[in-house]
Amino acid sequence: MRTFRYERFGGIVQLERPRALVFVDRDRARALGYRDQERWLQPPPEGELGLLSAPLEAHLQLTNRCSAGCQGCYTGASPDGAPQEYGESDWRRVIDALAAQGVFHLALGGGESALLPWLGDLARYARARGLVPNLTTSGLYSDHELERLIGWAPLFGQINVSLDGIGDGYRQVRGVDGFAQADRAIVRLRKVHKFVGINCVVTRQNFDSLAEIFGYVKKRKLREIELLRFKPSGRGRRVYESLRCTDAQHRSLLPAVLKLARRHRLRVRLDCSYTPMIAHHRVKPELMAWLGVYGCAGGDLLVAAKATGALTACSFAAPTEVRADRIADYWQRPDAFSTFRQWRSSEEPCRSCDYLKLCRGGCRVVSAHTLHDAARPDPECPRVVDFRAQQPVRLHLPLVADASANANANAND
Amino acid sequence: MAGKIIAVKWGYNPNSSSLGVDVTFLLFGMAAISFLTPLVSLFLRGRKPT
Numbered sequence: 064m065r066t067f068r069y070e071r072f073g074g075i076v077q078l079e080r081p082r083a084l085v086f087v088d089r090d091r092a093r094a095l096g097y098r099d100q101e102r103w104l105q106p107p108p109e110g111e112l113g114l115l116s117a118p119l120e121a122h123l124q125l126t127n128r129c130s131a132g133c134q135g136c137y138t139g140a141s142p143d144g145a146p147q148e149y150g151e152s153d154w155r156r157v158i159d160a161l162a163a164q165g166v167f168h169l170a171l172g173g174g175e176s177a178l179l180p181w182l183g184d185l186a187r188y189a190r191a192r193g194l195v196p197n198l199t200t201s202g203l204y205s206d207h208e209l210e211r212l213i214g215w216a217p218l219f220g221q222i223n224v225s226l227d228g229i230g231d232g233y234r235q236v237r238g239v240d241g242f243a244q245a246d247r248a249i250v251r252l253r254k255v256h257k258f259v260g261i262n263c264v265v266t267r268q269n270f271d272s273l274a275e276i277f278g279y280v281k282k283r284k285l286r287e288i289e290l291l292r293f294k295p296s297g298r299g300r301r302v303y304e305s306l307r308c309t310d311a312q313h314r315s316l317l318p319a320v321l322k323l324a325r326r327h328r329l330r331v332r333l334d335c336s337y338t339p340m341i342a343h344h345r346v347k348p349e350l351m352a353w354l355g356v357y358g359c360a361g362g363d364l365l366v367a368a369k370a371t372g373a374l375t376a377c378s379f380a381a382p383t384e385v386r387a388d389r390i391a392d393y394w395q396r397p398d399a400f401s402t403f404r405q406w407r408s409s410e411e412p413c414r415s416c417d418y419l420k421l422c423r424g425g426c427r428v429v430s431a432h433t434l435h436d437a438a439r440p441d442p443e444c445p446r447v448v449d450f451r452a453q454q455p456v457r458l459h460l461p462l463v464a465d466a467s468a469n470a471n472a473n474a475n476d
Numbered sequence: 477m478a479g480k481i482i483a484v485k486w487g488y489n490p491n492s493s494s495l496g497v498d499v500t501f502l503l504f505g506m507a508a509i510s511f512l513t514p515l516v517s518l519f520l521r522g523r524k525p526t
Contacts (some may be wrong), residue, residue, distance in 0.1 A: 066523070078519050084485040092481025093519060112482070119485070122492040137493060174491025197490035218487040262491050286488070289496045299491055321503050332489070332496035346497065346502060353509050355485035356503070360495040367492075377492040 065193040067092075068165045070103045071113050076198040082220070084119060086112070086355075095232065111420050113364060114404070115163035117394065121365040121387070122172065122378050125154060129175040131203045134238030135264070135306055137323060137379060138370075149372040150183040153172055153388075157368060160206040160388040162192035168220070172199040172378070174370065177208055183215035199262055202248025203241045209248055216256040219394070219434040223289060224249045224264045226270045229279050231263040235268050236306070247269055249283055260287040265316070266306040287330040288322060290335055295432035296379040307443070313340045314445050336426035339444030342418040351421050358422035362400025366390065376403040379428040402427055404436040412450035413440045447471035477517060484516055 073088040074097060074166055087095070089103055102116065109420020120314060126448045129136070129143035148158070151242035161169070174325060176182055177200045189196040193222055200212065200220045216222060227233055227243050233242035253259045263269070263276055273290075280288045295303040308316075308451045317333075324326045325330040333341065338358035341351065361376030366387070373382030374390060380403070393399050406413075424430075433442045440447045484499040492508040 073479070074522060076523075078516075078523065080518065082487050082517070083519075084479060085520060086483040087520070088479045088484075091477065091481065094478045112511075120489060120495070124492065168488055170492040171491055182488055195488055197488045199490050201493050219490075221490040223490040230518070258488075258489070287498075289491050291491065291494060291496075294493070317499075317502075324500050325511075328501045330487070330493075330498055332487075334491065334494035334496050334497050335496060341499065341502075347506055350502070350506055350509060353481075353483050354497065354499070355483045356497050356499065356502075365495050376510070417491055 064161075065165065065167055067097060068116065068167070069100050070116055071102055071424070072107045073103075075167075083116060084355075109233065117161075117166055117390075118387065119364050119368045120168040120170060121157075121166050122170045122365060123154065123157065123163050123367065123387075124250055125149075125171055125172055125176040125179055125185070126174040127202070127370040128178055129173055129203075131175070131201055131237075131239055131241060132405075133298070134264075134302050135236070135293060135297075135299040137294050137296040137299050138174060144174060145370040148370040149368075154185055154370055157372065157387045158189050158192055158194065160390050162194055164391055164394070165382060166194060169194050169196045170199065171459050175201055175204065177201075177204060177212045180211075183218060184212070186215060186218040186330055190218060193462045197221045197223075200248065200370055201222050201225050201241065201360070202245040203239075204244075209251060212248075213251055215251055219256070219258075220284075221258045221260065222256060223260045223262045224252065225264075225463060226276070226279075226353075227264045227266070229275050230273060231277070232269055236264065236266050249285070253283060253348050258286050260289060262289045262291055264291045264293050265308060265312075266293050267308050267312060268306065270308055270312045273319060274323060276325045277329060280329055282328040285329075286335075287332060289332040289334065290316075290337070291334045292426065292429075294336070294379050294426070294428050296428055300432060310443070310445065310448055313443060314341070314343060317344050317346075318339050318462075328441050336429065338418075338422045339425045339441055339446065342416075343445040348417055351418070356377060357441060358418075358425055359403060359425075359427050361427065362403035369428060370419050376400040377428070405438060407442060409438075411440075413448055417444060477521065481513055481516055481520075484512065 129140035130142040186196040227236035368387035431437035489496040
């Protein structure tokens with residue numbers, strides 16, 4: 064396992080127990096025994112981390128194969144998968160490149176990557192290259208495939224099963240009745256692995272069931288629950304308006320989940336797109352920074368690769384023109400990940416927001432879908448909602464040619 | 477010990493679609509930094525540079 068990575072601000076120490084990435088300044092790094100290095104010749108960035116030397120983690124969509132057919136699937140997965148998907152040897156090459164860059168963690172997903180007969184070998188390979196592989200799985204597969212995954216389970220740092228509701232609540236969000244299968248996978252995996260949790264996509268349908276979902280996590284003796292904002296991506300675009308949370312739900316999310324975390328004594332994670340909803344509660348920026356609560360981390364703290372190996376800023380973003388195994392060449396390019404790295408030039412109300420350095424304008428994917436411009440402030444951020452409500456009403460009728468140009472620009476991000 | 481801890485990102489994020497951050501410590505407000513800093517320092521000291 065990689066234990067240290069030099070950065071301009073100092074470095075990142077990886078602890079195994081407790082599991083943590085600790086960001087330290089140069090003086091602390093020196094005190095820990097790390098000697099001055101080329102990266103420290105330049106002055107450290109002021110007031111922020113600056114662009115990291117590499118992402119902290121990479122999200123690999125190993126396949127787009129999945130026969131579940133969930134209505135909101137953000138990758139639009141299908142039983143046949145994507146044309147020209149990468150195979151095991153291609154992904155090994157990607158892992159080599161990520162290891163050379165100094166990436167710490169992998170999040171493996173799909174489609175359904177547990178269907179791949181070589182998943183275990185790939186996880187073993189990632190370990191051998193110093194990366195910690197982690198897995199998200201649906202649990203929606205045969206007994207044979209589940210047994211195989213159970214054999215591989217110790218290779219993964221953390222395994223989360225996607226579970227968006229309990230009983231019929233699952234079907235209401237996903238459009239398929241998969242609760243029993245997902246529950247079976249959770250029970251079996253938990254028997255062999257200490258670090259099993261759930262990923263739960265929060266929608267306006269299941270928001271009021273969060274207490275029940277937290278209760279389930281506690282009952283199954285799981286370690287954590289990760290709450291994800293519903294994104295307009297893949298098949299999710301079609302059902303976005305009916306599934307996305309309301310403004311009132313977004314505003315009440317943080318106190319609601321912290322109350323449940325306290326009641327059930329559970330660790331809770333929120334995905335990066337929820338940072339505007341955290342900032343809404345005026346959490347001290349220094350506390351958010353210390354806990355690593357950042358908004359859009361695409362193309363900076365994380366990168367992703369599509370099933371074809373195409374490098375992207377995050378799993379929801381359009382692919383770049385480069386493959387993930389060429390990340391070293393691409394990372395330092397001034398135009399790399401374009402919109403995702405341009406949050407410093409955000410328009411109002413982000414420009415004057417105390418949280419801009421942390422939040423980075425909210426979720427680019429939501430802005431691209433809703434406003435046809437990924438660079439604009441996240442329209443679901445409570446501050447943005449309030450700001451817009453105060454603006455004089457004006458009719459904005461974009462020319463068809465303009466809208467088309469914007470869409471093309473977003474696709475090229 | 478000289479220098480400071482700038483940030484701590486807890487756990488592993490298994491979610492392959494976004495960066496999940498542990499927000500549990502927000503429950504404790506700024507006190508979280510006060511009680512976690514010496515604890516993390518202890519763990520840092522307990523390891524050897526490689």
